[in-house]
Amino acid sequence: MSTILQVVEERRGVVPVLFLKGRMDATTSPEAEAHINRLIDAGEHHLVVDLSGLEYISSAGLRVLLAGLKRLKQCGGTMKLSALGPEIRKVFDIAGFNRLFAIHGSLDEALGAGPAT
Secondary structure: OOOOEEEEEEEEOOEEEEEEEEEEOOOOHHHHHHHHHHHHHOOOOEEEEEEEEEEEEOHHHHHHHHHHHHHHHHOOOEEEEEOOOHHHHHHHHHHOHHHOOEEEOOHHHHHHOOOOO
């Protein structure tokens, strides 16, 4: 099984959206972290991360998302997650991350929802 993570960045209106596809583990999560940090460093305060293409997430991947959320909250910002598959949702639920993040069923829901988390 190959360890690959694709990170695609798009804008939906004024909101940057990161699409994560593949596996987010200790080897690949630094790529997602670099994208998140670059957006925050560029002054973005609201970010949506679409996980519809994510097949696997490890504790290292969870840490990257949590670190991004904490940085955004420090500047009054938000990070919303969208379209978690059943296995990814289970990891978030077990780790208690479902209580930390605003999780939406679809990208459209995340983009349409007001600021949260």
